[in-house]
Amino acid sequence: MTSSPRNTSSETLRIGIAGIAIESSTFSPHRSTLDDFHVTRGADLLARYAFLAPGSELTEGVEWVPLLHARAVPGGPVTEETYEQLAAEIYEKLGTAGPLDGVFVDFHGAMSVLGRTDIEAEFVAGIRERVGPSVLLSASMDLHGNVSRELGSTLDLITCYRKAPHTDAWDTKERAARNLVARLRSGGRPQKAWVQVPVLLPGEKTSTRIDPAKRIYAMVDEVEAMDGVLDAAIWVGYAWADEPRCQAAVVVTGDDADVITAQAKRLADAYWDAHDEFEFVAPTGTLEECVERALASAARPFFISDSGDNPTAGGAGDTSWTLDALLRLPAITKSELTTLYAAIVDPEVTATAIEAGVGATVSVEVGGKIDSGPCGPVSLTAEVVAVDPAGGVVVLGTGGLRVIVTTRRKPYHLESDFTQLGLSPRDADLVIVKIGYLEPELYAMAADWLLALTPGGVNQDLLSLGHSHIDRPMFPFDPDMPTPTLTPELL
Known part of the structure; x- marks a missing residue:
């Protein structure tokens, strides 16, 4: 018509x-x-x-x-x-x-x-x-x-x-x-x-x-x-x-x-x-480097972006690489510090924790079931700290670490995303979020912030991903490319 x-x-x-x-x-x-x-x-x-x-x-x-x-x-x-x-x-x-x-x-x-x-x-x-x-x-x-x-x-x-x-x-x-x-x-x-x-x-x-x-x-x-x-x-x-x-x-x-x-x-x-002037919006480092710097800092809460599996950029949301690394750090799991980690998608683990109920101890294999490339499922024995059956979200705790696990892929951009689960990001020592640049509420809340260069479907290391269909030459894939002729076309 x-x-x-x-x-x-x-x-x-x-x-x-x-x-x-x-x-x-x-x-x-x-x-x-x-x-x-x-x-x-x-x-x-x-x-x-x-x-x-x-x-x-x-x-x-x-x-x-x-x-x-x-x-x-x-x-x-x-x-x-x-x-x-x-x-x-x-x-x-x-x-x-x-x-x-x-x-x-x-x-x-x-x-x-x-x-x-x-x-x-x-x-x-x-x-x-x-x-x-x-x-x-x-x-x-x-x-x-x-x-x-x-x-x-x-x-x-x-x-x-x-x-x-x-x-x-x-x-x-x-x-x-x-x-x-x-x-x-x-x-x-x-x-x-x-x-x-x-x-x-x-x-x-x-x-x-x-x-x-x-x-x-x-x-x-x-x-x-x-x-x-x-x-x-x-x-x-x-x-x-x-x-x-x-x-x-x-x-x-x-x-x-x-x-x-x-x-x-x-x-x-x-x-x-300006193509070679662009830099990361926050200081960067490996996850280990970022955690070490956060622990050494007096700034609280200290935010770290788990950037490689950012679901708001297209990441699967279940990459378990960072969780595995955190569980290996005694400074995170065996200390007086409080660390919040948001979040990992795992419907099976969420259902298990909801069924067990608050206060129960569960032994589960978390994440790495969609994007298993960086790391497969991670073994975790933890207390069920909170459950939200309607939202399909649970909180699992081990030592000072609180891990949010969800049924569906969900961004954590708002303070209310945490507080409705009984978690207080303002009172935490470290808050680690699957995100890239911090969204406004988190940015305003963070006393300091680092961007961890972690693996996943939206890895910040673009050259490692294997682009093969983009037009070339293209910066940064061809760093020494000649200056292009940029001639607008009337459409």
Whole structure:
């Protein structure tokens, strides 16, 4: 069905909402299935967006048509069956939604599907096929997504987060929706100046808390404020997938071709010029080095990132390598210190502990059942300190170590994630979390912080992972590569 955008402010616009959002590490043995996705439809989907609440500015003269949105904690590649089921329902709903003026596409941009390449471009092409060439498509993305030429060409409007950690995620979604409504009201499809930058770095080296990313992303607001520019965006790209689209990218959108082209080149050049300045957002070391430094420090609580198996970057969440190392350290298990470790996915162990109950002693084999590469299951005899049957979470204690074990992959980003289990991270000596850069609540809580370079599906040592399908030359895989010619293309 093809429909034409209506450009008069007196007519009600009809805009669909759809998306499949996940970040997928192709180096993780985890497989993301429908069970990993939280799917919303109808009123529940509309309720996700506070800026679309009844009476809000973006609902004046606009009917928002909820189709389907699916989101999951980052993980391994999505199975083809799962993707096909979700995409098919979105396409079916597009066919029965009636005439649409636009579609707001809310996704991450780093989904990988087994047997496919550049799946977001394929997904958006499917939307375009069903709504026709005149309907405007506006996408909101994570800055760790990837923008191929195909994806950039199919979308009419495209933007991404400007902060890492992503404190502006909902602002970005609102901007994508607001720009879409504005263009439908004013009429006219904007132009896009697109250019990829042959740099692929992990988020832990490109945090906007510090330079050079801080100063480079500050330029985005400057560019957006220029006459002739509607939006500007820089994508870092996703480092833990092995696809040609995985690299940094810049898109500047607007109506003045000369301005958006010049500014896209300016942003791309700034990113490349800083390519060898990017450093980790926190001091790093091996796990043993980080623990030794934490124990020697008076700072409490002292946070350590177990970065190689970060589930919010695509790690399996059950890599047991760090747990095994901690259990071998008497300073952790046989001292007065309190160490919290969050978390390891193991449904079997969680069920065993829940059945045994608080106060019981269990002997279990923990983790290493999905990602067994770094370390297989670890033997642990421990007291059941806490159980949350509804949440599928338990706490196992041995000496001063408290290990959180979960039924499902779960990030630990909030203080409440700990306190609801009776754990107080503020009063702990060490808090070790499967994470990369600390999310805002943890960052504010930490008296000090180190990033441990540990193994797993999102290992920070990119050169050890074995990328074979990315475009080359690419920094840091080719450290002595010549300076690229960064020439934006109008899409």
